[in-house]
Amino acid sequence: MSRVLIIGCGGVATVAISKCCQVSEVFEEIMIASRTKSKCDALAAKLAPKTKTKITTASVDADNVDELVSLIKSYGPDLVMNIALPYQDLSIMDACLECGVNYMDTANYEPENTNDPAWRAIYEKRCKELGFSAYFDYSWQWNYAKKFEEKGLTALLGSGFDPGVTQSYCAYAKKHEFDSIDTIDILDCNGGDNGCAFATNFNPEINLREVSAPGSYWENGKWIEIPAMSIKREYDFDMVGKKDMYLLHHEEIESLAKNIPECKRIRFFMTFGQSYLDHMRCLENVGMLSTTPVMFEGKEIVPIQFLKTLLPDPASLGPKTKGKTNIGCIFTGKKDGKDKTWYIYNVCDHEESYREVGSQAISYTTGVPAMCGALMMLTGKWTTPGVHTVEEFDPDPFIEALDKYGLPKTISTNPILVE
Numbered sequence: 356m357s358r359v360l361i362i363g364c365g366g367v368a369t370v371a372i373s374k375c376c377q378v379s380e381v382f383e384e385i386m387i388a389s390r391t392k393s394k395c396d397a398l399a400a401k402l403a404p405k406t407k408t409k410i411t412t413a414s415v416d417a418d419n420v421d422e423l424v425s426l427i428k429s430y431g432p433d434l435v436m437n438i439a440l441p442y443q444d445l446s447i448m449d450a451c452l453e454c455g456v457n458y459m460d461t462a463n464y465e466p467e468n469t470n471d472p473a474w475r476a477i478y479e480k481r482c483k484e485l486g487f488s489a490y491f492d493y494s495w496q497w498n499y500a501k502k503f504e505e506k507g508l509t510a511l512l513g514s515g516f517d518p519g520v521t522q523s524y525c526a527y528a529k530k531h532e533f534d535s536i537d538t539i540d541i542l543d544c545n546g547g548d549n550g551c552a553f554a555t556n557f558n559p560e561i562n563l564r565e566v567s568a569p570g571s572y573w574e575n576g577k578w579i580e581i582p583a584m585s586i587k588r589e590y591d592f593d594m595v596g597k598k599d600m601y602l603l604h605h606e607e608i609e610s611l612a613k614n615i616p617e618c619k620r621i622r623f624f625m626t627f628g629q630s631y632l633d634h635m636r637c638l639e640n641v642g643m644l645s646t647t648p649v650m651f652e653g654k655e656i657v658p659i660q661f662l663k664t665l666l667p668d669p670a671s672l673g674p675k676t677k678g679k680t681n682i683g684c685i686f687t688g689k690k691d692g693k694d695k696t697w698y699i700y701n702v703c704d705h706e707e708s709y710r711e712v713g714s715q716a717i718s719y720t721t722g723v724p725a726m727c728g729a730l731m732m733l734t735g736k737w738t739t740p741g742v743h744t745v746e747e748f749d750p751d752p753f754i755e756a757l758d759k760y761g762l763p764k765t766i767s768t769n770p771i772l773v774e
């Protein structure tokens with residue numbers, strides 16, 4: 356019998372929770388806790404008639420460790436699933452350590468206030484030492500490894516699609532398809548159309564921070580950083596068609612470089628339409644993507660947070676979005692002394708996702724792996740104490756679960772490579 360505390364009730368959490376409720380034999384009891392309890396209550400009321408999972412709800416400010424500790428102690432979960440925002444990763448990890456509970460999330464830590472001098476000093480040192488300037492990196496959460504190990508607890512980081520499934524695809528390639536991997540290209544294509552002039556598919560603040568940052572990739576043992584959106588390629592995606600894609604910095608490159616050390620190059624590409632890029636450039640030029648507070652009519656506001664209030668709520672895009680996503684990894688390397696190329700990906704349909712769980716495919720492709728990662732932890736398949744990313748665990752049961760719960764893999768043994 357498992358009891359799980361799920362923190363967050365936004366776009367991704369809604370899918371993960373709906374999926375947990377389809378696997379009641381494992382997720383026997385869940386508590387949904389978030390800042391706005393009414394959202395948790397509404398979701399619980401919608402799901403309760405269709406599931407055997409016993410659902411309760413609570414309100415919590417996940418930035419507050421004491422509040423988290425008292426909630427965790429009163430509920431007594433086997434696992435805490437953090438599907439709030441990356442800003443809360445460290446406070447929730449602290450609370451899990453204090454309460455002796457396993458932890459998982461879907462995105463690595465970044466601070467809400469990037470002007471905090473204490474954080475900034477460490478960030479600037481890391482930029483110089485490692486050579487990439489994204490606000491997020493794994494060091495903050497890897498620093499918890501010893502504490503989790505000592506308590507015999509497991510923390511699973513980044514169990515979404517990318518990061519998450521993409522790393523499991525890499526572990527699968529390494530285990531079954533290659534003796535050594537030379538290059539990995541992670542391709543994230545959203546061929547969906549939501550009819551809006553400009554909207555983000557997940558939390559706008561996190562999404563816009565990510566895509567407006569300089570791009571970077573791993574090559575021959577070091578990071579190469581490039582101006583944002585300055586490397587562009589066209590790729591013909593199965594079930595979607597030709598799309599322009601741009602090289603971005605992405606968090607899983609950092610852990611893959613560490614865990615597949617023979618790999619000579621790791622890159623991440625994401626597709627964007629011209630309208631999205633034009634809007635983003637314009638918003639950036641006028642300062643609307645800034646995280647630095649400004650005074651407005653006597654009140655301090657953060658431009659990107661104000662922008663978030665104007666943009667469509669990603670959760671509202673479900674009924675409007677048509678088309679498919681195609682996300683996966685292309686590998687080159689060696690098997691039995693011969694050169695080999697191999698591509699593994701998933702295609703997910705926005706309208707089918709909406710019909711099943713009431714969310715578009717971006718939330719779906721993140722929420723399903725969040726549930727599957729939790730499933731691995733709760734069923735004793737992924738239990739190594741410490742702080743781990745997805746590629747460190749056996750990919751087979753995870754990929755089998757993804758196949759079963761809505762994100763089946765497709766394999767191509769003769770893919771077109773990205774130049």
Ligand code: NDP
Pocket residue numbers: 362363364365366367368388389390391392394415416417418438439440441443461462513514515516517518519556557558561669670717720721
């Ligand atoms: P949303 O903004 O839709 O939802 C965030 C949720 O977290 C809301 O329910 C919000 O509550 C809650 N929350 C925020 N701050 C707090 C707090 N201090 N205390 C308690 N609850 C809080 O985000 P998404 O669902 O789009 O994204 C969720 C996570 O998934 C993010 O970390 C994102 O980076 C990650 N992600 C990962 C992907 C992957 O492939 N790995 C892809 C896409 C997203 P309220 O509504 O009350 O504000």
